[in-house]
Amino acid sequence: MRDAYLIGAGQSDYGSFPGESYRSLFRTAFENARDSVPDGIESADVDEAVVGTLGVGGRQLGLAGPAVTEHVGLHGIPVTRVENACAASGYSVRQGVQAIRSGMADVVLASGVEIMTDVSGDAVRYWLGVSGETEWERLSGTTFAGVYAQMASRHMQEYGTTREQLSHVAVKNHENGATNPHAQLGFECSLEDAMDAPTVADPLNLYHCCPTTDGAACVLLASEDVVENYTDDPIRVAGVGAGSDRVGLFQRDTYTAVPASQYAADRAYEMAGYGPDDLDFAEVHDCFAIAELMAYSDIGLCDPEEAGEFVASGTTKRDGEMPVNTSGGLKSKGHPIGATGAGQVVEAFKQLSGEAGERQLDDPQVGLTHNVGGSGGAAVVHLFERGEAPSASGSASGRGGVVSGPRDTGGDAA
Amino acid sequence: MSEDGIHAVGAYAPRLRVSAREFADAWGSFEASGIETTAVPEADEDALTMGWEAAWRALAADGVDAADVDWLGFATTNPPMAEADPTVRLGSFLGVDEDATHQTFTGSTRAGTRALFAALDADTDGLALVVAADCPQGEPSDAHEHAAGAGAAAVLVGPDAPATITDRAEHAEPYPGTRFRRAGNDEVEGIEVTSYDRAAFRETLAAAVDAVDAGGLDAAAVQAPDGGLPYRAAGAMGLDDGTIHTCATVQDLGDTAAASVPLSLATALADGNQTVLGASYGSGGGADAFVVEADESVPSELAVDGGTDLTYAEYLRRRGEVTSDEPNGGAAYVSVPTWKRSIPQRHRLVAGRCPECGSLAFPPEGACADCRSLVEFEPVELPDTGEVEAVTAVSRGGEPPEFAVQQQKSGEYGVAIAAFEADGESVSMPLQVVGTETSPDVGDAVATVIRRIYKQEGVIRYGRKARIDDG
Numbered sequence: 001m002r003d004a005y006l007i008g009a010g011q012s013d014y015g016s017f018p019g020e021s022y023r024s025l026f027r028t029a030f031e032n033a034r035d036s037v038p039d040g041i042e043s044a045d046v047d048e049a050v051v052g053t054l055g056v057g058g059r060q061l062g063l064a065g066p067a068v069t070e071h072v073g074l075h076g077i078p079v080t081r082v083e084n085a086c087a088a089s090g091y092s093v094r095q096g097v098q099a100i101r102s103g104m105a106d107v108v109l110a111s112g113v114e115i116m117t118d119v120s121g122d123a124v125r126y127w128l129g130v131s132g133e134t135e136w137e138r139l140s141g142t143t144f145a146g147v148y149a150q151m152a153s154r155h156m157q158e159y160g161t162t163r164e165q166l167s168h169v170a171v172k173n174h175e176n177g178a179t180n181p182h183a184q185l186g187f188e189c190s191l192e193d194a195m196d197a198p199t200v201a202d203p204l205n206l207y208h209c210c211p212t213t214d215g216a217a218c219v220l221l222a223s224e225d226v227v228e229n230y231t232d233d234p235i236r237v238a239g240v241g242a243g244s245d246r247v248g249l250f251q252r253d254t255y256t257a258v259p260a261s262q263y264a265a266d267r268a269y270e271m272a273g274y275g276p277d278d279l280d281f282a283e284v285h286d287c288f289a290i291a292e293l294m295a296y297s298d299i300g301l302c303d304p305e306e307a308g309e310f311v312a313s314g315t316t317k318r319d320g321e322m323p324v325n326t327s328g329g330l331k332s333k334g335h336p337i338g339a340t341g342a343g344q345v346v347e348a349f350k351q352l353s354g355e356a357g358e359r360q361l362d363d364p365q366v367g368l369t370h371n372v373g374g375s376g377g378a379a380v381v382h383l384f385e386r387g388e389a390p391s392a393s394g395s396a397s398g399r400g401g402v403v404s405g406p407r408d409t410g411g412d413a414a
Numbered sequence: 415m416s417e418d419g420i421h422a423v424g425a426y427a428p429r430l431r432v433s434a435r436e437f438a439d440a441w442g443s444f445e446a447s448g449i450e451t452t453a454v455p456e457a458d459e460d461a462l463t464m465g466w467e468a469a470w471r472a473l474a475a476d477g478v479d480a481a482d483v484d485w486l487g488f489a490t491t492n493p494p495m496a497e498a499d500p501t502v503r504l505g506s507f508l509g510v511d512e513d514a515t516h517q518t519f520t521g522s523t524r525a526g527t528r529a530l531f532a533a534l535d536a537d538t539d540g541l542a543l544v545v546a547a548d549c550p551q552g553e554p555s556d557a558h559e560h561a562a563g564a565g566a567a568a569v570l571v572g573p574d575a576p577a578t579i580t581d582r583a584e585h586a587e588p589y590p591g592t593r594f595r596r597a598g599n600d601e602v603e604g605i606e607v608t609s610y611d612r613a614a615f616r617e618t619l620a621a622a623v624d625a626v627d628a629g630g631l632d633a634a635a636v637q638a639p640d641g642g643l644p645y646r647a648a649g650a651m652g653l654d655d656g657t658i659h660t661c662a663t664v665q666d667l668g669d670t671a672a673a674s675v676p677l678s679l680a681t682a683l684a685d686g687n688q689t690v691l692g693a694s695y696g697s698g699g700g701a702d703a704f705v706v707e708a709d710e711s712v713p714s715e716l717a718v719d720g721g722t723d724l725t726y727a728e729y730l731r732r733r734g735e736v737t738s739d740e741p742n743g744g745a746a747y748v749s750v751p752t753w754k755r756s757i758p759q760r761h762r763l764v765a766g767r768c769p770e771c772g773s774l775a776f777p778p779e780g781a782c783a784d785c786r787s788l789v790e791f792e793p794v795e796l797p798d799t800g801e802v803e804a805v806t807a808v809s810r811g812g813e814p815p816e817f818a819v820q821q822q823k824s825g826e827y828g829v830a831i832a833a834f835e836a837d838g839e840s841v842s843m844p845l846q847v848v849g850t851e852t853s854p855d856v857g858d859a860v861a862t863v864i865r866r867i868y869k870q871e872g873v874i875r876y877g878r879k880a881r882i883d884d885g
Contacts (some may be wrong), residue, residue, distance in 0.1 A: 120741070121811070122741040122818060123815070125813070125814055125815055126744045126745075126814065126815050129814045130746070134746045134747075134748065135746075135748050135752070135756065135777075136777065136843060136844055137844050138746045138814055139746060139748070139816075139867055139868065139877070140829045140844035140845055140846050141808055141813060141814065141817045141820075141827055141829050141846045142806070142808065142812075142814070142844065143812065143814050145806075145808075145812045146806045146808050146812055146813075146829050147806075149806030149812075150804035150805060150806050150829070150830075150831055150844075151804065152806075153804050153805050153806060153856060154803065154856060157855075157856040157857075198809070199807070199809045200808075200809055200811055201806045201807065201808045202806055202807040202808075202809070202853065204806075246783065248844070249804075250831045250842045250843055250844045251842070255803065255804045255831065
């Protein structure tokens with residue numbers, strides 16, 4: 001089966017933009033992605049597009065895909081809208097890879113867009129709540145803040161994780177986001193700021209929660225047959241893994257891990273023949289501080305009881321051994337639901353292309369992106385590698401000895 | 415006259431209290447005489463949820479299963495919906511057989527004793543359960559609002575009971591205007607002609623009481639719109655103040671309207687009084703009188719103590735006087751037919767057992783989570799208590815819009831995932847946490863209660879919430 005390559009990626013600024021529409025933001029992301037392709041690309045080269053969006057606010061719920069692609073002059077090609085809550089555009093990237101690997105397309109635009117700040121806070125909470133389990137979980141009075149707070153309560157009880165450790169996630173991600181010109185909350189925060197913020201859903205406070213965001217992100221993928229037309233320095237999609245789970249937290253086997261993330265990571269590592277030790281950086285889904293800690297163990301960076309110390313020790317800082325969320329993550333860069341997964345790939349592209357500016361890591365070869373829908377009803381993991389396949393570090397593929405998912409559900413790998 | 419009597423009594427009052435002093439500080443005076451505190455329903459409580467609280471306690475006091483009830487009556491002047499039979503839902507909360515008689519009594523503060531009389535007249539083979547619950551309201555400055563309390567009582571009626579009803583009578587005489595509620599209004603009002611009001615109350619009650627044989631009374635459960643009127647009418651009924659006061663609840667709970675006499679009756683029987691008079695008054699006007707002889711002690715379970723004192727500002731929040739309407743944004747859409755399908759789970763925690771592997775599922779639908787077989791689950795009623803597995807406390811800004819008004823009224827609320835065990839298998843569900851302490855710890859025991867969940871399409875949805883189980 002032929003390989004897929006990441007040839008370009010771009011995003012709009014993330015933030016609150018009353019002067020923009022979902023289409024105008026998409027246009028900015030598309031133009032930035034197009035302009036990022038080293039040897040250039042014409043719109044006419046795009047064979048197919050996939051658009052991830054939840055549709056917060058209720059705008060253009062039907063045909064949301066063609067509504068944005070026609071705006072950038074792509075009408076005519078097949079367009080599919082993907083909805084997997086906050087993992088919508090992570091899955092749209094996966095759909096793009098599938099289209100290329102299957103041979104049905106040579107160049108695919110995988111993308112996402114969301115406008116969240118032009119409706120009231122109550123309306124946003126309505127829309128955030130529609131991706132949780134609606135009939136029981138939401139009607140117990142929770143949105144995702146409450147559900148992730150329940151996970152945090154359990155993580156603290158089982159593993160001794162502390163509020164201070166949760167706050168370190170905010171401090172680190174804001175430090176990174178302050179160096180990202182696209183970030184919504186591009187300022188640094190102190191540990192005291194992050195500890196003393198008002199409670200949203202105990203034990204999570206405002207600094208343990210990502211903002212709501214307007215934004216769009218676009219990723220251009222090409223097949224091995226045409227990649228040389230666009231770049232001499234290709235970034236290979238080395239692994240793709242995805243998984244799903246019960247939508248409601250109360251229905252799952254664990255509250256201190258996201259099994260869908262574990263399934264996704266296992267499958268991505270298996271496809272790539274990599275393990276966590278081969279990573280140079282990761283962009284993980286830190287919608288809430290506890291989500292980043294769970295992601296560490298779900299993708300195999302550490303055991304769950306070590307997750308709090310993993311961030312507090314500085315290991316995941318930009319200059320640490322395993323940088324996580326150099327973009328600022330959802331916490332600082334922002335979380336435009338449908339655009340988030342593609343936006344993570346934008347950071348992977350920039351880091352692997354050496355285009356990450358002030359936050360550029362030292363010659364990274366392999367990066368991972370991890371995108372979660374809802375509180376874990378769906379997840380998708382991608383592994384990207386620069387140039388020829390790097391020599392593996394010697395670790396076995398897969399998450400190794402780190403907690404495995406509750407059940408083996410078979411592989412997604414080709 | 416049937417030989418039916420009283421098998422057990424249950425009672426409930428919300429834990430919240432506001433004192434007469436708080437009203438006096440706010441208004442310069444308190445307009446309801448003889449009342450020290452009133453009970454205040456939480457934002458998610460109403461007559462139906464309070465009725466359930468009293469009803470299950472009456473059944474539990476006698477060790478009786480709801481399935482043994484074949485006549486259920488519910489009395490209130492404040493049905494949660496002006497039209498739509500509340501008794502059907504009360505029966506469902508309790509697990510009363512669908513073929514049992516379900517009857518609603520309303521429109522007057524003597525609805526509670528009307529229900530009791532109807533139960534005594536009902537020709538049933540099994541048990542009759544009489545439930546009276548009320549939560550009157552008035553305009554903030556009005557004496558009716560100052561007096562307005564909340565509470566519920568339930569009386570389990572049937573043959574071969576430890577207490578018998580030895581006599582009963584009623585009297586009706588037109589007295590318009592003494593207390594009324596206009597169609598579509600939540601607030602009771604009156605014409606406020608003091609002498610006329612007192613005469614209506616006194617003469618109607620006295621006529622009913624005069625028609626029963628009420629000698630040697632130990633206690634008298636008399637209608638109490640406030641803490642003064644029953645004593646003003648005592649002489650006309652041939653009662654002394656002490657006989658009324660011994661089982662009065664109005665000074666602590668306020669005016670409990672249709673539940674007033676049932677609450678005092680439950681108190682009198684729970685306290686071991688042997689000969690008890692019941693005397694209810696309903697504007698319009700009419701009165702019921704009856705005499706109970708308790709040859710043996712009557713099983714009882716009463717939960718009427720206060721737990722939290724409110725300031726007047728907190729009281730106004732609970733009453734919805736200073737809170738906004740439902741915000742924009744919309745509630746989680748669960749269609750009424752979808753809700754209807756989940757009623758056994760919402761009302762009685764009916765889980766499902768997988769016939770293939772034996773594991774439990776909640777809600778019991780779709781594939782078994784353990785063995786993944788697509789099965790028809792066997793119904794399993796979960797126990798009332800579970801254990802907290804994960805918990806949060808949701809502050810302002812963390813709530814879905816359909817809970818915004820509740821949060822304005824009651825403040826931060828807890829939400830737990832709790833595990834319930836049946837036959838060695840465990841199943842979990844998310845539950846809002848109510849009560850004095852809404853933030854349990856992981857590992858704490860919780861018991862479930864019926865509360866309002868939310869309202870959508872004009873239809874109030876009831877379901878289970880949790881309270882910390884302190885035994």
